[in-house]
Amino acid sequence: MTDPYETWKAQEIRRPDGVPHLAGLSGLVEQRAVHNDRLMLHRLPADHPGERGTAGDALAALALGEAIRRRIADEHGSRVHEALELGASWTEVAAALDITPDDARALLRTWADGQHQLYRSDLADGRSRPLGMDDATYAVVLALYELGDDEAVNLINPS
Secondary structure: OOOHHHHHHHOOOOOHHHOOOOOOHHHHHHHHHHHHHHHHHHHOOOOOOOOOOOHHHHHHHHHHHHHHHHHHHHHHHHHHHHHHHEOOOHHHHHHHHOOOHHHHHHHHHHHHHHHHHHHHHHHHOOOOOOOOOOHHHHHHHHHHHOOOOOOOOEOOOOO
């Protein structure tokens, strides 16, 4: 049986949406490093050993870099939620993202709204195990949203 990860690594990547979802973030970084290493050989003397990069390597590095950026950006909402649940303040979350507290709140709200909508849609479709965020969890997130910039609560390990 063929390993799906090995099959993916052998594929020509030219677009970020050409990266399969089964590829983990570390795998994407590893693949990008292979292309980057080949490209860096152009900076070394011509007699230096190794396979030199091509335009295809440059395109793959760009596409993989964008896929990595998108994956990380897609996680921001859930990571903001986790940080707040674990006792971080909006000021701390915003500093970690190098944005304002209000921009961090917008990330959380967009993510939470999407997760809540996913849950409600799955319920409406009759799924026995709906994905997303149920009403009670959504209400907790909205309460976190309302915290002041320097307020913090630890919902996971309260003292």
